[in-house]
Amino acid sequence: MTMNDKQIRQLVLDACHGLAASGCGNTIGGHVSMRVPGRDLYWTNALDRALDEMEDDDLLLVNFDGKVVEGNRPISPGIDFHQGIYQQRLEINGVVHTHGPWGTTQAALCRPVRMYHNLSTYFYNKVGVSPDDTIEAIAPVLGDNVAIMIPWHGAITIGKTLPEAAALHVTYEYAARLDVKLAATEAPEIPADACDRLQALLSKANYLDLTWELMLRRAKASPGLPEA
Numbered sequence: 348m349t350m351n352d353k354q355i356r357q358l359v360l361d362a363c364h365g366l367a368a369s370g371c372g373n374t375i376g377g378h379v380s381m382r383v384p385g386r387d388l389y390w391t392n393a394l395d396r397a398l399d400e401m402e403d404d405d406l407l408l409v410n411f412d413g414k415v416v417e418g419n420r421p422i423s424p425g426i427d428f429h430q431g432i433y434q435q436r437l438e439i440n441g442v443v444h445t446h447g448p449w450g451t452t453q454a455a456l457c458r459p460v461r462m463y464h465n466l467s468t469y470f471y472n473k474v475g476v477s478p479d480d481t482i483e484a485i486a487p488v489l490g491d492n493v494a495i496m497i498p499w500h501g502a503i504t505i506g507k508t509l510p511e512a513a514a515l516h517v518t519y520e521y522a523a524r525l526d527v528k529l530a531a532t533e534a535p536e537i538p539a540d541a542c543d544r545l546q547a548l549l550s551k552a553n554y555l556d557l558t559w560e561l562m563l564r565r566a567k568a569s570p571g572l573p574e575a
């Protein structure tokens with residue numbers, strides 16, 4: 348079943364609220380998008396509200412030239428990588444970028460997130476490091492990665508659906524927190540063969556579906572923002 352605009356808009360709002368309620372940022376900045384199936388269009392959120400504040404009027408329909416074709420709200424000047432990713436990866440339908448506190452702190456380490464937990468292995472050899480947030484910089488490192496880290500800036504996650512991208516983003520924030528807390532210690536990383544095994548195991552689990560449902564419950568129960 349193809350989703351209509353109303354359903355897509357609701358998912359974008361749900362993702363904004365779920366990300367905020369899961370600790371992925373309470374400042375201006377960060378954008379979520381979902382491709383309109385079969386069209387060179389996507390829905391995203393306005394620039395001048397925090398993720399938890401987004402309402403229906405704050406949603407914008409954008410074409411693949413980066414022009415707003417519906418909605419009358421300011422848009423992020425850094426939005427263009429969304430259409431760039433949709434054009435390069437046709438299976439991707441959801442893109443999430445935040446300045447979540449741990450993802451942003453980890454980004455200052457200027458390397459992919461390290462493997463300190465089985466959930467971190469979603470990102471084992473699956474993070475591209477891009478010097479900035481332009482599609483010109485992202486495109487060469489996108490490959491088949493599920494996340495892009497931009498040094499001294501933040502993270503992007505992508506998914507076949509927006510819920511998948513959003514749940515991955517919350518998981519990335521968790522992996523980044525472990526990395527930041529453990530990077531200066533003697534804690535060993537998970538060995539490579541175990542990372543391969545765990546990553547294969549996770550691909551068969553429904554952890555991301557369950558995480559998305561948790562995000563929805565958290566947003567509904569507590570629209571405010573947790574301490575990072």
Ligand SMILES: [Zn+2]
Pocket residue numbers: 376377425444445446480500501
């Ligand atoms: Zn940003």
